[in-house]
Amino acid sequence: MSEVRSAALAEQFEDLDQQHEASSLGMWVFLATEIMFFGGLFAGYSVYRGLYFPGFDAGSALLNVKVGALNTALLLCSSLTMALGVRAATLGKRRELATFLVLTILLGLTFVGIKLGVEWHHDYLEHLAPGINFAYEGPNARAVELFFVFYFFMTGVHALHMVVGVSILAVLLWMTFRGRFGPERYNPVEMAGLYWHFVDIIWIFLYPLLYLIGAHH
Amino acid sequence: MWFGFPLRPEQASTIAQGIDHLYYFLTAMDLFFTGIIFLTIFYFAIRYRRRKKDETPAQIEGSLPLEVAWTAIPLVLVVVTFVWSSSLFIRNARPPTAATEVFVIGKQWMWQLQHPEGVREIDELHVPLGRPIKLTMTSEDVIHDFFIPAFRVKKDVVPGQYSTLWFQATKPGSYHFFCGQYCGVSHALMRGEVIVMQPQDYERWLSGSKKAGTMADAGARLYEQYACITCHGTGKGPPFVNLYGSQVKLQDGSTVVADDAYLRESILVPSAKIVAGYEPIMPTFKGQLSEEQILQILAYIKSLGAAERKAGQE
Amino acid sequence: MAAHVVAKKTYFTVFATLIGLTALTTYVATIDLGPLNIVVALLIAMCKASLVVLFFMHLRWSSRLMHVVGVAALFWLAILLALTLSDYRTRPWTPAGKPWGTSNIQFNR
Amino acid sequence: MSTTAVAPTTGVNYLNAQYGIRSWLLTTDHKRIALLYLGSVTFFFLIGGAAAVLMRLHLIEPQGALLEPATYNKMFSMHGIIMVFFFLIPSIPAVMGNFLVPMMVGARDLAFPRLNLLSWYVYIVGGLFTLYAVVAGGVDTGWTFYTPLSTTYANGNVMAAALGVFITGFSSILTGLNFVVTIHKMRAPGLTWFRLPLFLWAIYATSIIMILGTPVLAITLLLVALERTFHVGIFDPALGGDPILFQHLFWFYSHPAVYIMILPSMGVVSELVTCFSRKRIFGYSFVAFSSVAIAVISFLVWGHHMFVSGQSVYAGLVFSALSFAVAIPSAIKVFNWTATLYKGSVSYQAPMLYALGFIGLFTMGGLTGLFLASLATDIHLHDTYFVIAHFHYIMVGGALMGYLGGLHFWWPKMTGRLYPDGWARFSALVIFIGFNLTFFPQYILGYLGMPRRYAVYPEEFQVLNVMSSAGASILAVGYLIPLVYFIWSIRYGPPAGPNPWGAKGLEWETPSPPPTENFEEVPVVEEEAYAYGEKEAHVV
């Protein structure tokens, strides 16, 4: 039923099988390191959110929840297309795989476009970029600034991961056209899928933590 | 002392001896286990040295009773150590309420100390024998650390917050204090002397020193100079009497304890927490008052009486 | 090497649930529940993340080892958050220093 | 001295399979990568050691004999950074781990050979950044990069050094990832978990720390860089941040990192003690599980570096209790090693001397860790020379001894040559004596109250400082002797044969130096590790 066999059995199988297991284990372990990487940011965020809640509340209220929700939806869509792409790859449906890869890339790019082009740009114009042009009048200005430090850094690192993901998918697309994948060979697609979903999960947490604190205003 | 060679610093505070006893216990434990390990290794290594080139000894898998024993014994020992050291630590952590407060400001690379009576010192601290002294410390730049080996006390001096340290000297004399936390180029020069004097000598020293009036007086002068009085003396702002350490009701319904940090914040960022029943009209004094002046105002506010429970000691 | 093939329908169902949960969390955030807001938001986020991990990332059909890796990562993250926050949360109980501007830290949200 | 007939090393092996600089720089052979690492960590050790020598010379006089205070500060900062991140953390994992993990599991290579080469390059790039920081004027933050000193006030090359450490972190992550996957997925048939050599258990535990700890250091250093570049207040209270948060994040990695340094050494010692007493290790599963226990508990104790920082008293109590807990598995190991000698057939070749030195010095260093884990005594001892002595006893007396022991043990396997055993034993003795002379006085200095990171100090501390400096010069000689005879042995050493020590373990079943593919056929394992005394280890 499952593609994974017990460790003792694996050695008796083809090279490819052992390799598949090794690379998915490698990928999961890599994702574990990514969790800890973002984990440092989440720890900092939680501490300051606790210390300076009113400022974080006020800062969050300055974000546009609608855009955030739209982006969440886009990213979830891209996760769906990615999952369908992996499925197509497993079944050896090359045309379908290519289609889904293209869709995923487009959705990912739209996300990054909205994030950087619309939101960041807007925040910049509103003088909300700490260290560059931050200017905020009102109580708790320091805490609001701190909120925006975390906002920009967390979404920035996330966007960077998106860009890396899109680049990987682009390579995969090219490889698909070159006929590199088939029902026997879809390992890279699967691994890229894991990565892509992981980046999605990070956003699933960023969205409420950054956008929704101040949504009740 | 060991052949005239010091093995521990002077015991010059009430807590020093307790710490030293724990230290002796730990040393004994250390020597005991090190001794056992070294001796056993030597004994085995000689007794079971290889005699023939290709001999093969009988194999031993291990022994559960032994494993349990050498897990349990250290476990018991560390539990004892933990309880002992933690109770000492907790006892030493809280300054006695009667302690005389001395304010300390660390900056790259000097210590500025100020007695409540107004005497200021640089890199030198005169204290009376047998009276608890509490240092309220902050830093103007990086993290420093106030360390008096002879008293066995040490505490980081962190910018952005007040930290406290207390001691009660038991022996007259002059003892080093050091900056314990690396703080930049002249970290090693950021040291000075604590001079413990008989109380009467101390009083003489105090009255003989130049001083700008007590800290509270200085604070009172600032209170007028910066026009705090125009609001806080008129009812536009809350009065300061018995404010320190009291529970303050805020506009948003919560309460805070009026401790050092809260008062400091109220002066520098008045908008952060608004007292219930008042308008948020107080201007900020950020950039106008130095750390030292803030401490003086704090001393003034404290001199106007404090609530029963001291700040931060719920 | 036969991989597990999941029916498309499953993916679509999961996707619909995810979108639904996003709408839910956005809506709930507009109601002022006080300290509960963050709890609800994180619970919903965890549900969403679990769905993605279990279905999109096929953890449901993966070996125990992968489960262990996933759980370990979360466990370590929990260590980091819990012990760090334990310091900040207990500081007001003690005379230990607390950062200015945060007197009487209120970790209720 | 060997149980196996000395076979001349003829035929093709991994060293002579290909020639030319490119064949080394582009190799994906784990054994060659191990040698690349060996060269690079030795280089960094010498640099870090040179800084140590300068420091010790300087401290002969209370007013400082040699350097400006600012220069002295740069010395210990660079000494700490280089020794920790560029020498000790990669030392055993990247040199011996790389060489041995595939051989010990009976595989041809690690799971991801190209990733392995990449991690060496990443390490080198990180190293170059750090060297740049050194050459361009040095860093002066201490290896701990405490804020706001590092973000706002220090004017050395903080960015370059932090970036160097950041980059090297990824090398560590990749190495750990490779080991975990290899140990899980590439074991030879029959090699079950409880037949693994203890070195692999130790490496596995180390990899857990590398994988889950290092990313937090990476993000922390990024935050420091961000604050330094944009002057936003993440850690600087003047800008609204909290400097103690930095310490939490830093020590979340850097405490476990000290076990990255000691666990592999413990693994090496398990191999040495068994081989040179020809006995199965006493209490195999206890030693194995204590490695994992140390790795896990190590993540729960970081606050013991912050007892006087302004951390809450309650958190301090928790961290203190957990720090005591981490001592228990270490104790279990020490006792089991000692018990392994019991009724053994103990011989004192050089590697064994290093191993025994490790056990003794680690015990002394570890037990002084308990002084520091006790809240009450740590208040006095924190940031004094007592701490310096504590960790040098463990890192130099322990970890470095283990590293040298391992190097002496597997050198014949790596190069196919023997070094002069007499010299090796002599240098072990010199190191042991020099070491104790250098660092024992520092315990006393620390209790007397001499703070660390002091370029000048009160006169009453001079005698002990001079003793320490004298010891350091003996120590330096002790380290230079092996350097000489190792290099000598590459050309002139007698051939070693596949198994000069009569040791058990898959790596001893192939010729020395091993062929590129390690084993001609996939070995099948049919017995437990360290099956001394029973039939010969059976390899099909």
Ligand code: HEA
């Ligand atoms: C390889 C490195 C290494 C290792 C393994 C350890 C191991 C331990 N360390 Fe150490 N430590 C450092 C490297 C290391 N340390 C460094 C570099 C610093 C300073 C960093 C800086 O500030 O620059 C430091 C600082 C440090 C501090 C902070 C001091 C301060 O700054 O105030 C503390 C406090 O708890 C501590 C404790 C311990 C403990 C309890 C262990 C334990 O794991 C030790 C366990 C071992 C034993 C206990 C010995 C064997 C046991 C027996 C023989 C049986 C008997 C046992 C019992 C009775 C329990 N260490």
Ligand code: HEA
């Ligand atoms: C792996 C870690 C490691 C190792 C191996 C060492 C090795 C040594 N260290 Fe350590 N040390 C640290 C890690 C390490 N150290 C750390 C983390 C700190 C804290 C830094 C900080 O505070 O930020 C520290 C701090 C530190 C101090 C305290 C400085 C201070 O606080 O003021 C001292 C002082 O004596 C010292 C001494 C030594 C000595 C004498 C050695 C000896 O064992 C070194 C022996 C080696 C040699 C002698 C090299 C021999 C080679 C040559 C001499 C040839 C020269 C080569 C060329 C010219 C190319 N070290």
Ligand code: CUA
């Ligand atoms: Cu101030 Cu060190």
Ligand SMILES: [Cu+2]
């Ligand atoms: Cu530690």
